Amino acid sequence: MKLLVSTVSAALLALPVFSKTLPITLDIVNAQGAPDGFSRSMVTANGTYPGPLITATKGDTLVVTINNKLDDDTMRRSTSLDFDGIFVNTPNSFDEGSSFVTTCPVAPDASYTYTIPLVDGQAGTFWYHSQLSVQYVDGLRGALIVYDPEDPLKHLYDVDDENTIWQVGDWWHNTTLPLLAGYVATGIVPVSDSGTFNGVGRYNGGPDVPFHVVNVVQGTRYRFRIINTSARNVFTISIDSHNMTIIETDGNPTQPMTVNSIDMLAGQRHSIVVEANQPVANYWINAPYVGGDPTRNLNQNATLSRAILRYKGASAEDPSAPMSLGPAGSALNALVEANLRPLVASPAPEADINITLNLVVTAGKAQWNVNNVSYLAPEVPTLVKILEGANSADDFNVTENTFVLPANKIVQVIFPPSIDDEAHPFHLHGNNFWLIKSNSSEEINTQNPIKRDVAGVGSTGTIMRFSTANPGPWFFHCHIFWHFQAGLATVMASGLEETRKQVDPTKAWEALCPAYDALPADLQ
Numbered sequence: 001m002k003l004l005v006s007t008v009s010a011a012l013l014a015l016p017v018f019s020k021t022l023p024i025t026l027d028i029v030n031a032q033g034a035p036d037g038f039s040r041s042m043v044t045a046n047g048t049y050p051g052p053l054i055t056a057t058k059g060d061t062l063v064v065t066i067n068n069k070l071d072d073d074t075m076r077r078s079t080s081l082d083f084d085g086i087f088v089n090t091p092n093s094f095d096e097g098s099s100f101v102t103t104c105p106v107a108p109d110a111s112y113t114y115t116i117p118l119v120d121g122q123a124g125t126f127w128y129h130s131q132l133s134v135q136y137v138d139g140l141r142g143a144l145i146v147y148d149p150e151d152p153l154k155h156l157y158d159v160d161d162e163n164t165i166w167q168v169g170d171w172w173h174n175t176t177l178p179l180l181a182g183y184v185a186t187g188i189v190p191v192s193d194s195g196t197f198n199g200v201g202r203y204n205g206g207p208d209v210p211f212h213v214v215n216v217v218q219g220t221r222y223r224f225r226i227i228n229t230s231a232r233n234v235f236t237i238s239i240d241s242h243n244m245t246i247i248e249t250d251g252n253p254t255q256p257m258t259v260n261s262i263d264m265l266a267g268q269r270h271s272i273v274v275e276a277n278q279p280v281a282n283y284w285i286n287a288p289y290v291g292g293d294p295t296r297n298l299n300q301n302a303t304l305s306r307a308i309l310r311y312k313g314a315s316a317e318d319p320s321a322p323m324s325l326g327p328a329g330s331a332l333n334a335l336v337e338a339n340l341r342p343l344v345a346s347p348a349p350e351a352d353i354n355i356t357l358n359l360v361v362t363a364g365k366a367q368w369n370v371n372n373v374s375y376l377a378p379e380v381p382t383l384v385k386i387l388e389g390a391n392s393a394d395d396f397n398v399t400e401n402t403f404v405l406p407a408n409k410i411v412q413v414i415f416p417p418s419i420d421d422e423a424h425p426f427h428l429h430g431n432n433f434w435l436i437k438s439n440s441s442e443e444i445n446t447q448n449p450i451k452r453d454v455a456g457v458g459s460t461g462t463i464m465r466f467s468t469a470n471p472g473p474w475f476f477h478c479h480i481f482w483h484f485q486a487g488l489a490t491v492m493a494s495g496l497e498e499t500r501k502q503v504d505p506t507k508a509w510e511a512l513c514p515a516y517d518a519l520p521a522d523l524q
């Protein structure tokens with residue numbers, strides 16, 4: 001007995017960190033709000049935009065219960081929550097939140113609990129959003145930060161807390177059902193009314209909503225975690241008179257790289273270190289955005305998208321400098337994605353399988369095609385079909401655009417150059433990819449590419465590689481959710497047999513589809 005006790009104690013002592021279970025409850029409710037001064041009904045978690053901050057420590061298990069209380073019929077009534085960028089191991093893939101790929105949506109007046117262990121030592125900057133149609137455009141988006149007590153770059157910053165998170169996002173005054181109907185009728189992607197920075201913004205002719213204030217103390221170094229929670233817009237982040245040192249890309253530590261301007265596509269995240277090394281004053285944090293032709297929406301004024309960096313001791317007023325689109329007072333030194341390097345260099349594995357994806361819009365229509373197929377969500381989710389025995393591509397609808405892949409292989413995805421006025425931020429669920437060729441450069445890098453989970457696809461072509469060592473049906477789609485909803489999506493379904501062996505879903509998950517399917521259309 002004594003021997004047993006001491007063995008157990010030794011085992012416990014050997015654990016570097018005690019992982020814990022984090023119960024989180026989110027009431028998904030419609031709430032009236034005016035992020036940019038225009039009052040509208042929103043879809044929210046707990047009534048706020050952005051939603052409540054979720055923080056965890058690496059190794060924790062997220063246990064997120066959502067209570068769907070949505071009752072406004074100008075927006076979708078069902079819902080589903082996706083935790084963007086979080087690694088999801090095969091056995092937990094059923095709780096990954098992608099409607100009609102890994103789950104069915106949660107009906108109004110129902111609750112569901114997603115259980116997601118944080119695996120593989122993953123830490124960094126993530127976010128959550130609705131993954132049902134374009135519902136997150138209506139506001140259901142929030143930050144999810146996983147802290148690493150052993151962060152190898154900790155020596156570079158002094159402060160990293162709930163006040164150093166920057167969420168930028170596009171914002172619309174109308175609700176998504178009419179916006180989507182307009183898109184379908186015209187083929188013109190909705191142009192946002194404004195942009196928000198930590199939930200506040202301004203539009204032409206609107207009230208002077210106070211800008212978000214970021215408080216700093218002179219001589220201190222801050223880790224700011226930036227998340228572009230947009231459904232369309234690219235945000236360009238800069239701070240007047242200050243440099244920004246990038247140390248993280250989508251949850252992956254990078255070699256520190258100092259720039260003064262960062263383009264961020266929808267879904268992308270970066271951590272930056274900023275040293276408050278300037279005279280005590282107020283400085284603009286510029287966060288202009290681009291997303292479609294601004295003359296289509298005269299409310300839009302990207303110059304009004306910004307926040308204030310306020311030194312302790314400075315007066316509580318706007319900076320005296322003019323509102324500019326870039327970092328005033330210094331030559332432009334913009335991030336080139338291809339120049340980023342992982343903190344620990346490692347070559348990408350050789351590819352076993354090559355897939356070429358051609359993205360083409362159907363002229364004049366709200367329809368995007370990947371290799372001539374426009375993705376249409378099936379009635380029976382991909383994972384259900386796999387669990388029921390699907391074995392090949394023939395077992396899925398053509399419009400599911402599902403690529404059946406063997407487990408434990410390296411897949412290379414080649415996006416040839418495509419001509420569109422905006423790059424498509426392609427996002428892989430549940431896993432990372434090596435970015436072999438960035439759209440920002442002609443360089444092919446297999447020796448020390450960065451890993452991330454969202455990368456732009458555009459005019460120069462993009463190449464990614466990912467491993468299928470973590471089998472499952474993983475959604476792979478454009479994070480411009482208007483494009484996603486118009487069919488710009490595929491499913492990378494790997495290791496169907498291995499998936500069947502490892503996935504043992506709960507009764508609560510199995511009940512989701514029958515409940516959803518029984519709903520009248522206006523409650524779905």
Ligand SMILES: [Cu+2]
Pocket residue numbers: 423424425478479480483484488
């Ligand atoms: Cu797109």
